[in-house]
Amino acid sequence: MDETIIKKRFKKTVRLTVCVGIFLLALGIFLAVFLVYTLNKVAKDQIKAETVEYISRFDKQIAANFKMLDTFSSVITNSGIEGEENFAQVLTDVSERNAFITIAYFNSSKEGTIVTQGKQARLYLPLSSLQDEIQTVVYDALEEKRSISDLFVSEFSGKTVFVYGVPVYKNGEVAGALVASDHIEIFTDILDGNGVLGGNGYLHMIDSDGRFLIRSHCAVVKEKVSSIFDGPYLERCAPEAVRRALQNGEEVSFSFPYQGETYQSLLEPVGTNGWYLFCVNTVQASSHFIYTLVLVIAASFFGVLALSIFLLYYDYRSVQKSNQELIRLAYYDDLTGAYNLFYFCQKIGKRLAKPQSCSIVAFNLFQFKFINEIFGRDQADKLLCDISKTISQHLKEGEFYCRDTADSFYIFLRDTRQDAVCTRLNTLFDEITNSTSLDSDFRVSAYCGVITAGERGKKAYDVDQLMTLVMFALSKAKEKRRSRICFYDASLHETMKLENYLEGRMQYALETREFHMFLQPKINLKTNSLGGAEALVRWVEDNGVVICPDQFIPLFEKNGFCVQLDQYMVECACQKIREWIDKGIEPIGIAVNQSKSTFYESDHIDALCRLVEKYQIPPKLITLEILEGLAMENIKELNRKIEQLQKTGFQISMDDFGSGYSSLNTLAKLKINELKLDKGFLREASLEGNQRSKIIMKQIVQLADCLSISTVVEGVETKKEESFIRSLGCNYGQGYYYSRPVSSKEFDIRYMEDRRGY
Missing domain, CATH: 3.20.20.450 (EAL domain)
Structure with a gap:
């Protein structure tokens, strides 16, 4: 073979190799860019989801504090203890049990009793002598509005606090306002954990002016700046645009460089007082990652392919896991693990689509709100879990139940004969009463309404009608009290029609x-x-x-x-x-x-x-x-x-x-x-x-x-x-x-x- 032919083949091979190499490199770059884009999107979605989750925890903390005040407000409404001599001591006890810094009650004449931890109670204190933030919350409560104040330095405790306020009713009218203060650090445990973005992120809390309210100890920016507008955070953003977005309560997503690294960030409105969560992902931004991937792909296309397959599989597994969590949130009760009402009704609808007789039971406890007040939320939750477990043990194959809210349970039974249903429910009630988890001689008492569906000769109801009618039977069972079980029948139907x-x-x-x-x-x-x-x-x-x-x-x-x-x-x-x-x-x-x-x-x-x-x-x-x-x-x-x-x-x-x-x-x-x-x-x-x-x-x-x-x-x-x-x-x-x-x-x-x- 002469030299000319060899050169031609070599050139052809080189050209083919170069073309294949260019193609592979282009394909690799394309795959790398596509993969990085996907990763960046997943990262942004993860930051968004994580931030929303922490906002949910924040809201639950606020809701819990409001519920504490609402519970004590109902005690004042029903007992009239605000006029008794030991009312200040009662406020002190409530404050100590709930870790409030200050708790106070103001009547409709705007005079109040104020109790601060470690200090003597102040009686008949005029509202006008207090700080504006407190006055605003009290006036809101007297106008039947629950509210939270902005942060301020309390003249009573000397700490930076904010104030909750709820109305107190008497005979259906607002008779006073119950307020309590807490310091902003109560949310530090929520925000300053090691689990943010799987340990690769941290959270600050800021206000709508960009000022820091809570700083995370895990922050990469060590300078003690007072506002995000003073630090390195907005070097790649237009500060005025960010300022307008904060004032308008809008979400802001951006990245910022610091000490040679780039970090992805998100400002998400909390929904309270213009506060924001400032979430930072400490994993480097995509640009540096792209170069690394390109070098890896240039060295070995198969490595990139394997990495791509691995990342796709990892992403698939993450999505699959997230999907399972979404199913759990959509169909199951967080506290007891039972079905929620939505899924319960969905399953009933499927059963009613086939010719099948059944009984629907609506189940409640007598005086559950007092169980919450007397024994506390934890004991009441444990009681609900025990009841859920007991119900599950009494179900036959093909039967199911759910918990809606508070002490509301619904049960699907295959039995339709009243004597059989009564026997089963009375056995269930007796077991619940005798195996109560409350550390007291207090005995839990339950009542229920029952409706049968699908029997011959009886009117066919859809799911919504069944749930409405069984709730009517439940309300009648509560009124009677002599019988724990009330069946929806012709006479009850006539009563409902007449009413x-x-x-x-x-x-x-x-x-x-x-x-x-x-x-x-x-x-x-x-x-x-x-x-x-x-x-x-x-x-x-x-x-x-x-x-x-x-x-x-x-x-x-x-x-x-x-x-x-x-x-x-x-x-x-x-x-x-x-x-x-x-x-x-x-x-x-x-x-x-x-x-x-x-x-x-x-x-x-x-x-x-x-x-x-x-x-x-x-x-x-x-x-x-x-x-x-x-x-x-x-x-x-x-x-x-x-x-x-x-x-x-x-x-x-x-x-x-x-x-x-x-x-x-x-x-x-x-x-x-x-x-x-x-x-x-x-x-x-x-x-x-x-x-x-x-x-x-x-x-x-x-x-x-x-x-x-x-x-x-x-x-x-x-x-x-x-x-x-x-x-x-x-x-x-x-x-x-x-x-x-x-x-x-x-x-x-x-x-x-x-x-x-x-």
Whole structure:
């Protein structure tokens, strides 16, 4: 072979080698750049995800502190301890248990009690004397807003702190503000860990002006600058653009050089007071990494290929792991590990798609919020985990359950027979009660609602309907208390329909005056004459259908509509008295029932005064009847309300005395004008041989007489009963023996016509 041919082949080989080399190098560079781009994107996504996770922890810490304040706020609301002498000590105990630096309570008059760790409590301190940051939070709370202050140096503790504030309610109205301060370092443990970006990152906290609030000890920039605008951080950025983004609450991503290395960074808004998390990735930026990869690829394409395969596999594994974590967060409860409600409903939907019968159980604990308050969050969480474990042990194949929030559990059972379901649930309840994890003699009590689905002859429900109906059954189980299990059946369905109908029509009925006032006379037993009347409400629809009081009164007391209805009945009584006066008829007093919600309305007395002034009638002709149970809750507060009403001229009567809570001590303390003895008391005392009840009833009448309280006996139905109450010395009798409740028109004809010309 001649030299020319050899040279030609050599040149061809060189050209081919160069082309292949260039191709491989270009391919390697392309792969390297693509890989680096992917890595950079993953790194940015990782920084983003990591920062969001830490923001979530930050939010949970704030939420936990707010929950502590909300819990104590509810204690103040329900107990009234803010007016007691040891209130400052209670605040001190709460502060020590929750590690607050300062905790304070301000009433609606903007005077407060302030307790600071290691210092003497300050009482009756005017809000205006405190720092502006504290005043702002207190005013927000008094306007029913929860808020957090900016950082400031506390004049009480001398530390840099911020303040939480929540409103405190009384009778549905804001009565005060509960505030507590904590130093910013409480978030240091959250931000200053070694696990940020797998140990390759760190976090600072800054404000919207770029000032550092919390510094990480792991920072690569050692200079103690006060703001990110003063250090090396923004050498590659336009500071004004970053400043505008911070002021607008926008996310900012950038990189900065420091001592020959480049670091990726992210500014993510926290969502509170304009604060930001400043996350820095200590792994070098991509440019240096690209050169390293290119050199590696130039040395060995197969090495780059192997590295690429490894990195792709690693990325795949990371994505797979992240996907598993997302599934866990999407479908499972963090605390107990049970399904969450979303996944539970999803599984039920799949089961209902096939012809299959089942039972859905909604399960709650009685007084769980008090378990949280008495035993603490940790013990309550442990109890929920134990309950979850117990439920899982009682499930059969194909059954499942979930936890929603707090103590709400839902169970899917394959059994549909009520006796079988009751047996299983009672066994479950007994085991939960007997194996409680609370370190006390306290026994956990549970109740549940049940609905069956998929049985022949029964209406088919979708998932949303099932969950709505089982919650209705659960609410009825809580009301009954005598039975821990309530099944949704035809009767409960009718109850639900009726309640929905009544609630949908009640406002219209009030506006169109479908509620009618009936009157039942009270007879003066001394003179055998008319001594007054009691106003009773009757609901008569436009079509003439009469709705019984026991069908709508309990519902109105539950949904709060009784406040409007009570006010309406008082106005009806005022109208009737005005009508008698205008006709020249000597008026009599009318007694009107007052529910608990109405009696404690903040403007109740003013509203009553406006009514009697509107109709120009003497207030003494209106007797307000309160139930006996109301007197057992807070006698001091009740007496204060009674005295205010009596000063304006109204008469106060205690209704249904003897129906369940009777106490002679309570009777002695209450400053009422009239006492109405329950008909059940009369029935028992009038029985032959029941001498003890007669003696008790006689003593009550005599005691009332000594206290200048007139007595009315309800439910008098026979001559014998009337003779009996006369022998006791009672002042008035009321009942069917004299008259049933009649319309106000019929009452006028029967009782009021002969009282003209007084």
